[in-house]
Amino acid sequence: MKRVLLVGIALAFLMLGYGYRGAVRDPIVRRATVTLPDWQSGGSLRVALLRDVHVAGPDMSPARLARIVEQVNALKPDLVLIAGDLVSDKRVSTHRYSEDEAIAPLGGLRARFGVVAVLGNHDHWRSTVAIRRALEANRVTVLSNSVLRRAGLIIAGADDDFTGRADPAALARAVAPLAGPVVALSHSPDIVPALPPRFSLVLAGHTHCGQIALPLIGRPATMSRYGDRFACGLIREGERTIVVGAGLGTSLLPLRIGAPPDLWLLTLKPRAAQQAQP
Secondary structure (H helix, E strand, O other), X not given: OHHHHHHHHHHHHHXXXXXXXXXXXXXXXXXXXXXXXXXXXXXXXXXXXEOOOOEEEOOEOHHHHHHHHHHHHHOOOXXXXXXXXXXXXXXXXXXXXXXXXXHHHHHHOOOOOOEEEEOOHHHHHHHHHHHHHHHHHOXXXXXXXXXXXXXXXXXXXXXXXXXXOOOHHHHHHHHOOOOOOEXXXXXXXXXXXXXXXXXXXXXXXXXXXXXXXXXXXXXOOOOOXXXXXXXXXXXXXXXEEEEEOOOOOOOOOOOOEOOOOEEEEEEEEEHHHHHOOO
């Protein structure tokens, strides 16, 4: 019996080590091409999508985030979008960084059309004002149920749905008089069913792709009221594309199993131009 107990303890430590190693590995770059309607651009646009940065010790230090920023810059994106949760206050954190410390590395992002972000639940739980101020000090434009135009796109940034701050109706009203393709940026993908069809591309995070996805068992949790519908990856629903990633940092525990950290590099093209290709 004692031997069985020792074997069980050893396996538990091995699993913890494996999960921590998965949490601190370099993020996978996932790539996809998405065509958009109502876009008069003659070319394409490279968009880097980051989310769930969760700066906190032991797994996501500002130094590690700075290395990820270098990785993003090497992809030469035209535009960088960040889908919230810049910080983490998990109870097992070994170090809590200030808002300025956590966000400062993002000031190193380089993209000709800039960097745009929305806030997530952890950002609001920490300090809405301080997180927003730190982002703006590092040349990151923050949207809160508002829209702006960049590179021919209408970027509609939702505030956080998980904490009840999202206002899809306000986004729809803001977009209505504008011409061009609409890209929605939201921390949680749960906003998707409330958006009108014109929002043809929705970029989100929050689910961490489960963060722990076990063989046979799957994802114990996705933090989405829609279960696995928007849990992970590139999702097509009719004419709409939803992209939900695993994110960069961790929540609750500094472990990742079966859901490695990732970022997305999306190539956006006008739909008519794509259809014309042989």
